[in-house]
Amino acid sequence: MVILSHFAGDPYYKHFGHYAVRVFFILSGFAITAALHEVYAFDLKRFWANRALRLLPLYYLILMASLATVLALPAEAARFSSDWASPNLRDVWLNLGLMPMMNWAYPFRLVMPAWSIAVEILMYAYLSLGLARRKSYALMLFGAAVAFHALTILGQDDWDTRYFDPHSACLDFAIGALVYFWRKESLAKVSYRAILPLLMLWAANMVGGGWIFSDDYVRLEGFYLNSLVGAALVAAVADWRPAGAWRDVDGYLGELAYPAFLCHWLAGFAVALAFFEPDARGTGFACAAILVSLAIAVVMAALNERWIEPLRRTIRRGEKVTAAPSRENGVLGGAGA
Template identity: 30%
Template structure:
């Protein structure tokens, strides 16, 4: 039900990074966070439960979902850096380099970056994994019960709003924040809250209408992107407003697709594209760096690098899904069944 949506979000991140199209990457990441808060809360409440055995099965399933595919792509990323050179890779992305100490090596293997703002961690073979570091933290917290009931989740959401509001007051920036752990609590808690109140949110979706919500979601992104070109002096303000609009519309999109996603796409298409989203997100910097090394003289970006890089990334993603993820999925299905 969410496969096509996740695929589009992953491609938006690639567009943001390789074509330098403003704002759509952070918007996509926060949409991912809302979706994760919703889905993790749902599976804990409806599939695993909050017993010790349930938490163990949940944790093992999350581990198998994240790490085998990541480790394969990490090895390929290392090979690409060795091929093009550490310094050259660092030109393409300042943090895409091989670790030079044990601590950074462990951080890269585990995707757990010991920083309040993982996006600032100085050495990341797969640069986009900073967001996975945040995901993993909230996976654990949700598994431990931070979104177990309506009341607990509402308290979590309220605390998140207060934190973001206090940060806005302190900094003077009307922003949801981006890249740090506490700011990310807002989209996760919002997604979890929407799970508990999805009947009410569904009624809101019906009142607004599916076509209108989809148009508003796309239109918000389009307006923000156009403002970067047409009114550059005000673009920052439009982007900040758009980030809040995106957060609200992401909650509606999540419930909309949960309830009605099967109407729009076949199960096969949804599954295939959804399975591609994770490896595309993880590998796109490596694929684009290889493309730039092959066709440019200065490790620049641009349309050709984007096209070839995305092609390389999709091919690698298909292969990893076929030879790694499909086998892992059988194990995960067995774990879900208890």
């Protein structure tokens, strides 16, 4: 959905990526809260070491490849994306720091998904430093997020504030954390049999926005319905216990997701140069970019499994509080906890 929203060239598809990212934020809030309680016991040294190993090596791999590409083909890169135009040394240093990329208005970014990664790290800080310890703390985060979104709506702030402001993500991460606590209390049990109907409802809300429903619906009612359905979907998936081949596929798709997310602008640029024009957009182009992104992701996942995952498994072998039930279904593994 993210790649389609970036490369389809039709404004209609823009919110597909927005809605998908928000559901991922809910999943991440759930998985990270579960990991903090059931895997790391709020041992922040182990937690942050594993987060850094999960996020940063592949990020810097794509960053360096993007920098080499932009320097080698500056005119073509600038045609493909204005975010790759006219780099300077200060720009490169800010991209290396990653966290400045949280400001979406920043004009030059080597790895376009860096905004989402920086927001994730900020949310990890909030959850790990206390807001995921108790349900009441997660409720406080949720209440603050609701107030933030209400103020942006009442103040008639533009869409960018409601979506791209880093603290807007608190809503979905808080929802994910609350799903974890409510499941523990049997208050948010959703049968895995609801996965398909919920997926259909989620897709209908996304596809209908901007087509059957207005653009205003996309940015307001549909946006928040997306989070509501996403929360139910995460709860349902958490109740799923795949076995055998299903479990293997579930885990492997989880391992491909982050690399594909990271590399898709580079993959799209390669497809544009090879088969289209440097400024190519369109659904055919987007589909080709998805296939190439997945192919590159397979290689990146293999490198990650060879060099990074052994270190992460060593860190995870520290003392556990309980046998984490949510790891049985691949949710934590897929989210890279």
